[in-house]
Amino acid sequence: MRPDDHGVERGYDMELHRNRGGLVLPLACVIGGGVLLALPGENALLRRLVAAGAVLLGGGVLVGLLRPFRFVIGADGLTVRRPGLRRTIPWAQVAALALDQPPARNGLPSPPRLLLVPAPGALGDLPVDGRHPVDGRAAVELLDLGRVREQPAEVAAALTRHAGDRFVDTLGAGPAEDRSGDRHRTP
Known part of the structure; x- marks a missing residue:
């Protein structure tokens, strides 16, 4: 048991933890899009648009998954x-x-x-x-x-x-x- 601020035994608290399994796909999108943006090439407008879209979409999902979370x-x-x-x-x-x-x-x-x-x-x-x-x-x-x-x-x-x-x-x-x-x- 864990004592509170006044030294009284309060029982065990349970803190829940976010499931981080959903990080792989958005992270792959950000990394893959970044690599495609970094590749040189002329007349690669479509490739750059797709890469920028992957970075933006993956980055948006990552931000949502990494927002503060606490449940006790x-x-x-x-x-x-x-x-x-x-x-x-x-x-x-x-x-x-x-x-x-x-x-x-x-x-x-x-x-x-x-x-x-x-x-x-x-x-x-x-x-x-x-x-x-x-x-x-x-x-x-x-x-x-x-x-x-x-x-x-x-x-x-x-x-x-x-x-x-x-x-x-x-x-x-x-x-x-x-x-x-x-x-x-x-x-």
Whole structure:
């Protein structure tokens, strides 16, 4: 256990890490485009346009992948630092959390996501972009689990440990006794 600023044992925090597997293709585009731009040649306008396009496209994707990211599940709440959201959300401002599988898009399965239902009167500035899978309340998508290295079961275990009854795992990623979404289903 790790002590807080006052020397009190608070439990283990879990920090999620961005999945860096998507860096290879944009990096190859930037390097390949740079090499093509550096090659000498007359009347190579099309090649230079394609190379410049590859550098710009790959560079844009790299910038997006290298933007600041932090997601910590801890005893005091959630610390979120991602594009569009930078704050610490104390547990008192969380009415519910759900690990959910969104519907498939174009026949391809979507990665799981973490949805947050704010407590009444809290976090009113966050954009509502989802619904709680059990009761349909307006929710905010906090995290796309396809973009982090940790497995949904690890995230579910940390949320169960810190969020308690606020958390519902509709994926069934955690142990059976931790799946509070099962008790809401009718046989």
